[in-house]
Amino acid sequence: MNVSSRLVHITYAILLALLLLAPVIGLYPVFVMTLLCFALFACAFNLLLGFTGLLSFGHAAFFGFAAYVTGWVIKTQGWTPELGVVAGAVVGGLIGLVFGVIAIRRQGIYFAMITLALAQMVFFICLQAPFTGGEDGLQQVPRGKLFGLLPLASDTTMYYVVAVVFVASFLGIRRIVTSPFGQVLKMIRENEPRAVSLGYEVDRYKLLAFVLSASMAGIAGGLKTVVMGFASLSDVHWSMSGEVILMSLLGGVGTFFGPVLGAGIVISLQNLLADRVGAYVSVIVGAIFVVCVLAFRRGVVGELQAFMERRRSRSREARAAAPPQTKTAAH
16 A cells, blocks of 8 residues: 555545544534535535536436425325435436436537536426425425434434435445446546447446436435425525535545535535625635636645645656665675
């Protein structure tokens, strides 16, 4: 294991320890849970954009509609929270399948615009459907009991459930990307014609990546409803798709931890500045995004990785240029 790999493992170990100790060290559990839900949403989006090269402007449809479905089955059908989240993930994946079948054969801006148009249709459905509550949203969704046994009314208990789901989902996305399937996705991102020439059915791989990304976004939306106790039109609005793009680009597209950091920055700024500057928080977040794009084109984590890679390259070049050391004979 080289120095870079050891540093990554140490960093992840420290972050995991902080995640487990967050309620103990005084961090507000609901805030951290909200951050984790949006971090998972950003990781799901990054699976599509960062590792497959597909820019979707419609990911709010999967996140928001899954949030409504989870809240509805828990509140009106009496489902347990884990079944509600699973239902949200399944519905998100099914909507992703429909979106993918329609949009996957297009590329670039045409793909992005089709996903945006389809997402606006989902927004209209959520606005008009009776089970969503219309403009009022779906309110007072109970947390219930996990597996019918563990009450989730306590914020601390709910926090650790969300933390476990987030870590499991994060590791799942990492496993997908590092698998042979993930390597094909990267090849499609880098050189799609070459992937086609090698015999890969590119559209199938894209469609599967789209469905997986939509399902993960559905998990994030379902968790958010269980944590907050409501689902609203803002969850499925096009601006939510813009926010998840912002989170991914800010942290670093195509990196594992970048979307998590980007979500942390955006959610933290929104919470810290909302009471102080009101609606101007969007202007401030937008200005920070512009500065980061101009100064850190790869995102925060991407720039850090590039810096470490440059240091390793200079170190290798220095060792290669150094004159060979000769051993002196012992007298």
